[in-house]
Amino acid sequence: MEKENPPLPPLQSVTLRINGKEQRLELAPWTSLLDALREHLHLTGTKKGCDHGQCGACTVLIDGKRINSCLTLAMMQEDKEITTIEGLAKDGELHPVQQAFIDHDAFQCGYCTPGQICSVIGLVNEGKAKTLADIRDLMSGNVCRCGAYVNIVKVVQEALERSEAK
Amino acid sequence: MRPFTYTRATDVNSAVQEITRHEKAKFVAGGTNLLDLMKIDVMAPQHLVDITRIALKTIEETADGGLRLGALVTNNDTAYHEQVEKRYPLLSHAILAGATGQLRNMATDGGNLLQRTRCYYFYDTQTPCNKREPGSGCSAIKGYNRDLAILGTSEHCIATHPSDMCVALAALEASINVTGPNGDRVIPIADFHRLPGDTPHIDTNLQEDEIITSIDLPAKGFAEHYTYLKLRDRASYAFAIISVAAALDMDGDTIKEARIALGGVAHKPWRKPAAEAMLQGQQATRENFQKVAEAYLEGAKGYGDNDFKIELAKRAIVRALEQAFNKEGAA
Numbered sequence A: 001m002e003k004e005n006p007p008l009p010p011l012q013s014v015t016l017r018i019n020g021k022e023q024r025l026e027l028a029p030w031t032s033l034l035d036a037l038r039e040h041l042h043l044t045g046t047k048k049g050c051d052h053g054q055c056g057a058c059t060v061l062i063d064g065k066r067i068n069s070c071l072t073l074a075m076m077q078e079d080k081e082i083t084t085i086e087g088l089a090k091d092g093e094l095h096p097v098q099q100a101f102i103d104h105d106a107f108q109c110g111y112c113t114p115g116q117i118c119s120v121i122g123l124v125n126e127g128k129a130k131t132l133a134d135i136r137d138l139m140s141g142n143v144c145r146c147g148a149y150v151n152i153v154k155v156v157q158e159a160l161e162r163s164e165a166k
Numbered sequence B: 001m002r003p004f005t006y007t008r009a010t011d012v013n014s015a016v017q018e019i020t021r022h023e024k025a026k027f028v029a030g031g032t033n034l035l036d037l038m039k040i041d042v043m044a045p046q047h048l049v050d051i052t053r054i055a056l057k058t059i060e061e062t063a064d065g066g067l068r069l070g071a072l073v074t075n076n077d078t079a080y081h082e083q084v085e086k087r088y089p090l091l092s093h094a095i096l097a098g099a100t101g102q103l104r105n106m107a108t109d110g111g112n113l114l115q116r117t118r119c120y121y122f123y124d125t126q127t128p129c130n131k132r133e134p135g136s137g138c139s140a141i142k143g144y145n146r147d148l149a150i151l152g153t154s155e156h157c158i159a160t161h162p163s164d165m166c167v168a169l170a171a172l173e174a175s176i177n178v179t180g181p182n183g184d185r186v187i188p189i190a191d192f193h194r195l196p197g198d199t200p201h202i203d204t205n206l207q208e209d210e211i212i213t214s215i216d217l218p219a220k221g222f223a224e225h226y227t228y229l230k231l232r233d234r235a236s237y238a239f240a241i242i243s244v245a246a247a248l249d250m251d252g253d254t255i256k257e258a259r260i261a262l263g264g265v266a267h268k269p270w271r272k273p274a275a276e277a278m279l280q281g282q283q284a285t286r287e288n289f290q291k292v293a294e295a296y297l298e299g300a301k302g303y304g305d306n307d308f309k310i311e312l313a314k315r316a317i318v319r320a321l322e323q324a325f326n327k328e329g330a331a
């Protein structure tokens, strides 16, 4: 016989700062940041692929660093600066990395693309990719099932050149 | 995920209080292993204590000339830290050989020590597994065991510890600083992880109510002659089939001291100081390296699919020592 489930723990309130805007939410503590973004805030640009840290589709930036939003709890990210794909374009202009994905034809279905873009921005911030081999290694957390890798690498090269020129 | 309650600890003492106060509680740091396992019901704590706000996020010199890594420093921040890159490149390379850029930005040094095995049956709640469910049996010994252990196994479990970072820590003889209800203690890395024996469900000698506060690296970093060799099924983003952290202290062509730690072969990073000592005062030749490799794998036992790992480990040791001698770093 099935045991009766104990009552659920209460929702907890949390204030998330997403793309520069504070959002107050009442969440179950087990809500991942990814689910908070997609299901509660309807910011569906961030994608769910594997939900286990293996594909990179859910990549967002926390205080400028790329992470997998599926493996962190929304509660854990209170007071942090969260940037999603929706927060990258400024005043109607695409972020240069977004534009570069179009220029280099670096996607097909587009499902992995928001995560790829956030990951490229994070990689440039880290400042550790020097060679082609570095780029491939440091982007290995973003899987592309359409196999757009060749052109994604071109985007990364362009982004790295742009950051060096600055 | 099963429902749980959540609180935050602001300092080490409140973290210990919180973990003792709640039943079936766990700390959460990067979350990359714990939340992953909770999603598939392999781990089911009823309470999480978020320790990410505790001020254990710095890397500092120790009084004896070593380096202290705060338990909550991320794996990337550790690997890319100027002092770690310069003085402990072995550790830097080992960390960067693991996981991905995103995961290493989340994963903490404390959490990395406590990551659980990647044995497929441990992950599959439909199959028996002594580590997940004590007494249920081990599916791997007579099952598919290509990736599993060849040294220090027991009839109850043949799982491996999957960490890359810990293999380097073993070679560097790091020590782990922890705090519990009864105060502080220091656990040498060699005593931190356990062999499975008849209690495979207990991975480490850390108690449930203890928190890791930092990891100390001794002054000697082997920054000249070192290698982290990781053999895996693809070039990036895969766990090690075999890994070797090799470090040499040379006096001309003569070896003063050798350190060898193996990953992917046992329930803990594998060291055999008696075998390392065979290289002391010897020349860095392939013959000498082969002798040590033989000694390291003495008593190794395959379980069918993983038989090849015995020979592979020997060759990996020789190659890693040659690379270390030739200053070829990580490859």
Ligand SMILES: Cc1cc2nc3c(=O)[nH]c(=O)nc-3n(C[C@H](O)[C@H](O)[C@H](O)COP(=O)(O)OP(=O)(O)OC[C@H]3O[C@@H](n4cnc5c(N)ncnc54)[C@H](O)[C@@H]3O)c2cc1C
Residues within 6 Å of the ligand: A052, A053, A054, B026, B027, B028, B029, B030, B031, B032, B033, B034, B035, B036, B051, B071, B072, B075, B097, B098, B099, B100, B103, B106, B107, B108, B109, B110, B111, B112, B113, B114, B115, B162, B163, B164, B165, B210, B211, B212, B213, B237, B238, B239, B240
């Ligand atoms: C897809 C994928 C690929 C990976 N590939 C690799 C790889 O190739 N090589 C590799 O080495 N690793 C790899 N990892 C594992 C990764 O390195 C670990 O998940 C990570 O290091 C765990 O750290 P964390 O801070 O996220 O721990 P958490 O998940 O937060 O915690 C893990 C455990 O440690 C406990 N804990 C955490 N901090 C403390 C503390 N300070 N004191 C006491 N207890 C604590 C928690 O209670 C929990 O039980 C991979 C992970 C994923 C998801």
Ligand code: SF4
Residues within 6 Å of the ligand: B117, B119, B120, B121, B122, B128, B129, B130, B131, B132, B137, B138, B139, B140, B141, B148, B156, B157, B158, B159, B200
């Ligand atoms: S090897 Fe260990 S972890 Fe794997 S099934 Fe056997 S008991 Fe479980």
Ligand code: FES
Residues within 6 Å of the ligand: A047, A048, A049, A050, A051, A052, A053, A054, A055, A056, A057, A058, A059, A068, A069, A070, A071
């Ligand atoms: S959805 Fe987070 S990594 Fe795949």
Ligand code: FES
Residues within 6 Å of the ligand: A106, A107, A108, A109, A110, A111, A112, A113, A143, A144, A145, A146, A147, A148
């Ligand atoms: S563009 Fe389709 S998965 Fe990458």
